[in-house]
Amino acid sequence: MTMMHWDFPRVLREQSRKEWNPRTVAPLAQRTVGIVGLGSISAAIARRGKASGMTVIGSKRDVSEPIAGVDTLFPSTGLDELLQLSDFVVLAVPHVPETAKLIGQKQLELMRRTAFLVNIARGSVVEESDLIEALRAGTIARAFLDVFEQEPLRPDSPLWIMPNVIVTHDMAGYPTDYTARVFEIFEDNLQRHLEKRPLRNVVDLKRGY
Numbered sequence: 001m002t003m004m005h006w007d008f009p010r011v012l013r014e015q016s017r018k019e020w021n022p023r024t025v026a027p028l029a030q031r032t033v034g035i036v037g038l039g040s041i042s043a044a045i046a047r048r049g050k051a052s053g054m055t056v057i058g059s060k061r062d063v064s065e066p067i068a069g070v071d072t073l074f075p076s077t078g079l080d081e082l083l084q085l086s087d088f089v090v091l092a093v094p095h096v097p098e099t100a101k102l103i104g105q106k107q108l109e110l111m112r113r114t115a116f117l118v119n120i121a122r123g124s125v126v127e128e129s130d131l132i133e134a135l136r137a138g139t140i141a142r143a144f145l146d147v148f149e150q151e152p153l154r155p156d157s158p159l160w161i162m163p164n165v166i167v168t169h170d171m172a173g174y175p176t177d178y179t180a181r182v183f184e185i186f187e188d189n190l191q192r193h194l195e196k197r198p199l200r201n202v203v204d205l206k207r208g209y
Contacts, residue, residue, distance in 0.1 A: 086115060
């Protein structure tokens, strides 16, 4: 979000051309981040956003319990309102039938023209052709995309060279300690299983995650 807010891609392009173009940018603390899908990853994003002074709003299926750092919690049916209120829209939902093409032309047109979209969920959550058109038309300002409909991203995709897009290669969910953390959970769950205690991170087969 910081890279997009300060338009780091333009700064790097100017550096490569040895251009000095000072500009002012409003504080990040005056912005609102809307997080779609408030699971454990999103809860961590919410805490960091709140620590930066941002207004944090979010949506999830079950809104019966408050989430630390989230100022306003919307049910999944409140997506349209969340999109209208957000300067940054962060997608962190699982890949299930309900989230396929969750963000398309209609949803992008609800967003502010100055808004930024961050997709660290799944490529299937966004209608990619609609997003490309929205970025070209200025319907939204910029996008940070870590996942795509087809991976690796096709070499002929316009997303590679669009000046208002940052492309990363599905790396958001794979920190250097990922394997160690997986085995830590496995070891704990094995002990819990042997002791007939509830397991951590149990998949809900009805929900699909």
